[in-house]
Amino acid sequence: MATYKIKVNGITKTVEAEAEMPLLWALRDLMGLTGTKYGCGIGSCGSCTVLLNGESARSCQTAISDVGDKEVVTIEGLGGKELHxxxxxxxxxxxxxxxxxxxxxxxxxxxxxxxxxxxxxxxxxxxxxxxxxxxxxxxxxxxxxxxxxxxxx
Amino acid sequence: MKTEVSRRSFLQLIGGVGASFMLGGFATLACGEEGASAQNPFAPNVFLKIDPDGVCTVSIARSDMGQGVRTTLAMLVAEELDADWSMVKVTQAPGDRATYGGMGTGGSSSVRGTNQQLRRVGASARAMLVAAAAKQWGVEPSACRTEAGKVIGPDGKSLGYGALTAAAKAIPIPTDVKLKDRSEFKIIGKPQNRVDNLDVVTGKAVYGADVRREGMLFAVCLRPSVFGSKSETIDDAKARAVPGVVDVFAISSGVAVVASNTWAALKGREALEVKWTEGPTHSTASLREALKAAAKDHHTMPEGAKRLTANYELPYLAHATMETLNAVADVRDDRVEVCTGSQSPDSAQNNVARATGLTADKVEIHNLLLGGGFGRKFSNEWIGEAVEISKRMKKPVQLLWSRECDIQHDLYRPMSEHVLSATLDAEGKPLGFSHQYLQAPGRGNGDYGTNTYLPYEVPSAGLRSAGVPSSVPTGAWRSVEHSQIIVANECFIDELAHAAGKDPFEFRKSILKNERLLKVLISAAEKAQWGKTMPKGSGQGIACFEGYGSRIAHVVEVTVKDDAIRVDRMVAVVDAGTTINPRGVEAQIQGGFMDGIATALYAEINIDGGAVEESNWSDYGWTRMSDTPKMEIFIEDSGGAFGGMGEVGYPSAPAAIANAVFAATGKRVRKFPIRLSELV
Missing domain, CATH: 1.10.150.120 ([2Fe-2S]-binding domain)
Structure with missing residues (x-):
């Protein structure tokens, strides 16, 4: 277990997780951001897609330890005050x-x-x-x- | 009665959820979060509540898996209520048969089964609001009218429904109300967007898988790959060593791994070493052989000038709902709470009551949005598993099926063999039609009754069913038996047309006995420019279907090039009787057709050694964006009874595609999914 500070939707969050835990499960199970969905777990369906520094990424294929200081945007944070x-x-x-x-x-x-x-x-x-x-x-x-x-x- | 606080603690909803998404039944909402405005609502029955702020909340007792019933059913109430549609919200009813009656959602029955009841809900509430206003004004109710959430008096003054809630409560519920004539409809027939759109696109929509509860554990299950086998020995040492894994134990369907998060549970499952007992070693090849051998009992037809016989092979299909099966169960000594997405939440209540020894009133089933259903989410076995695990853990537990579990442990659309024969007279008119419908697993030889599933005039037609034993679990899939029978029939009718030397559209037209179906068929042919010259390698195909109270005709254009089939264009004409939501109809026809492409070109489940070979989207192929053809959908209201819409878009779709492939190549499709190397 290690501690990770990651920036999600503009807010820095601290989570305790195994290095290999996919961002998908960190978002859903550790941070309560359930808008990002599990559909296959193997990077085939894209239901778990988030933005990493503005680029599309499959959160089921992105280890939490690989997020580093990249900014994560999920569906909950896409729009800000107004809808995107x-x-x-x-x-x-x-x-x-x-x-x-x-x-x-x-x-x-x-x-x-x-x-x-x-x-x-x-x-x-x-x-x-x-x-x-x-x-x-x-x-x-x-x-x-x-x-x-x-x-x- | 639960309070808002307890519901909040049950669901740690993220970022706040609009009233359109509150859980629980009507009673729960009555003390809901609208605060002061909710203190004096007018709630004539469990299906409708009007608050002093004018918000009309309709309780939906059918499951929304994408077919849009939360919108459609609310429209039915709102229409008769003369509500302001922008003030209508929906809430999802809990699984509770005693309060809501049967809640099973399938067979395109939601609108057909509940429209009278829901329209009466709206109409009687409207009558009570009118009576309340009339009393206040000292005029006759008959001198008042209603419009967009207001009662309007004879002199033009008006009162909003919200201002009448207290007074309306004092009015006796009318025993007889008149429903509107369709010429008076203001909401029904107008395109409406789905009520859940905003929640979906902002990530606030809550599916079963999104429920979070304090202290909740996460579980997955390892299941035997061979159907019918059981765990013999479990070596869980490595699984228990995975950080986050809390417990590992056998449950009735496999081995459960319980952890502090889903990832840990999945890693724990990977580390499990389980020896399974042996099970039946069926394969799709052996089952296919058995089906062919079982094809013996044909309908006896008169002889004619020409006789045609063809076999069609259809595969097992998985439902592969986008959201895999899941449930949160919280089993206590004296009560159980379950959060899930089920097509039969009322049955779930009874199932859980039986499994725990509690009475049904001690079992709360919160039914959430379903990330797809297609018939998969009827059986509730995943709820039983979650209950089993929570009971043992004495904690709330979420059980999630992995995609691999989903693909390998579905209740599959059965594989089937269709033996069709027909006789034609010298003019090419059909004299006899025999369809033998064999499934694995299926029942013994038998007559399918008088229903031949043929909308065509054939003097002697018969459908006989048979089957062979198989260990593969099966269930209902979008359009149920029509997904097999109609596909085979509509392909074979095309073969008959060509044998008779006739155009497939003209042939169908000449023998269709169903006037409404004939109308949509002719219309589709016109709109698609049926018979136009197609480029080399391209062709048009046609097929039609009547069922679930609706009718449809498909005309499809395909191109066969570089060993690939591409669907270029689809024209569909639909008659759903009186259309409630044209936008919803269009979505269902688009979706049904995409399923048609997926199953015509890609999807099949194969069994080897008693186990499913496919395991995820990577090998269970489905349609993607680039498969999407130009789709032109026309709704032609016949003004009849409200028809069903979830199923009707599917059955004639794969058949029209197969018939277009024949037009493009001169070769017949006898096996699905279509492989160009297997055309005959």
Whole structure:
């Protein structure tokens, strides 16, 4: 066990954990941030996606000891006081069905739009293929990403 | 009656949760967090409460697994109540059959089974609010009308529902209320977004897996890979040495590892050394052979000018809900509390009562949002496991199924073999249709009754079922038996059309006896430009389905290129009778079709040596964003009874894809998922 100080959503948190504990479980079980979801544990579905220094990362594949001083942003901290344009677009386009993968979808989309502010359908496909939605909300995710991209211009 | 404080301590909810997400039943909410405004609510029954601030809270007694019932059912109440939709909130009813009646959510039954009751809830509350206002104004109730959460008097003055809660309580509940004619609907039929969207996109939505309780331990379970085997010897020394592991012990379904966090529990599970007893060594290959050998009992058909026979093979399918099974159980001597997401929370209450020897009223089942269901979350066996573990630990425990447990210990959609034959007369009209439907596991040879699942006019049609024994546990999967029978039927009808030398759309049209289905079929063909010239390697496929009170026709375009099948476009026309929420309908048809693509192209569960070979998303393939075709969905209200929507989008989807593959390649799909090397 070791003590880790990590910055999550702008707040420095101190947790006691085994070095290899994935950030996913540290967030969910030690910090009570349950917006980040477990979907596979092997980096295949992307439900656990968070931002690490602004880049999309699978929290189930990121050991707590590897976080270091990188800033972690989870779905709970994406918007700040206002909703992030992606969150707004998700609501307006009525994207969620069961909703369980949507935190991962939104976090991946946030990282993607930062890199690719004017995405084509093909670019959206390529980037978002990493995040599985079992309900099949993909067409609305695609529309919501385009709407958010417009809004963010 | 519980207080807000106790509910708060039960759920350490993160970052505050809106009233739309409070747990528990109506009684719980009545002393809820709205503070002073909640002190004098008007609550004519367990399904509706109106607070002095005008907020109308509808209690939802069906489970929302993504199909949107929390929105749809609230719309039904709000419509008859003439509520202001922006003032409507929902709360989830606890599993409690004595209070809410049967709560099982499946078979697209929520709207069909409860719409009359819920509309009456709204209508009778409205009548009481009108009577209260009329009394206050000294006018006849018939001189008043209602609109968007207000009663309006004859001279135009108005009172909001919130201002009438105290007075409405004194009005006797009317025994007979008139429901609106559909021409009067203001909320029903208008697209509404889901009530949970904001909570979902901000991470505040609480699923079963998100429940946290003080002192709660985390558990996972190691299960035997071979169905039917049990733990013989357990060497838990290494598991117990994992930091954070608290206890390891056998439970009825395997070996539980209990720890201070999920990661430690998973590491502990990895370190377990368990010797399992031997079990049946079925394989999908041996079961397939057995199914083929069992195909003997056909429906007797008249002979015709032409006779056609085809076998279709469908695999086992896992549900693979995005949220794996989980429950928090807190078993005390005199009561049990469970937090979970179940499609049958009322049965869960009875199951837990039986397992603990308590009466049902001592068992609280808090039913949360379900991260997917598709039929998987009916059986409640995971709740039994959580109860078993908490009882032993004498602490609240969350049991979480890992994805590997989920894929390898599902209640699978059964694998099936379909032997179809038909006879055609000289003009190509069907005379006879025989469908033998064999499943593993399945029951012995038998007639499927009068239901042939055929919407077509065939003078002599019969569906007979049979099966072979198998150790593989099975259960209901989206659209249940239609996921097999309709897929085979709609592929075979396409084969018949070609054997008759007819266009598959025209052939269906000429023999469809169901007028409403015929209407959506014709409409889909028109909207998809059926019969247009397609590029080489591309083709159009068509299929249709009626069931669960709704009808649908799919026209699909695919391209076969570089040894891969790509679905380019889908047109669906849907008739759900009277549509309640068009946006929800569209979502279900999109989702049902994505399941169609997944099961047409990727998903299958294989068994070898009595164990499932697949274990996670990496080998149980599902659709991704790039699989998503252009989807055009048209809702054509027939104005009939409210139809179901969770299932109807699936059955004709894989069939239309398979038929499009034939159009593109000239070769038939006889086996799912489709492999180009296996076309015939």
């Amino acid at each position: 344009p992606l969150q707004k677009a998700w609501v307006e386009h009525d994207v969620p069905q069961c909703g369980f993968c949507q935190a991962g979808q939104i976090m991946a989309a946030a990282a993607f739009l930062k890199e690719t502010p004017n995405p084509t359908d093909a670019e959206i496909d390529e980037a978002m293929n990493a995040i599985l939605c079992r309900c099949g909300t993909y067409p609305r995710i695609r529309e919501a990403i385009k709407a958010a991209a417009k809004e963010m211009k």
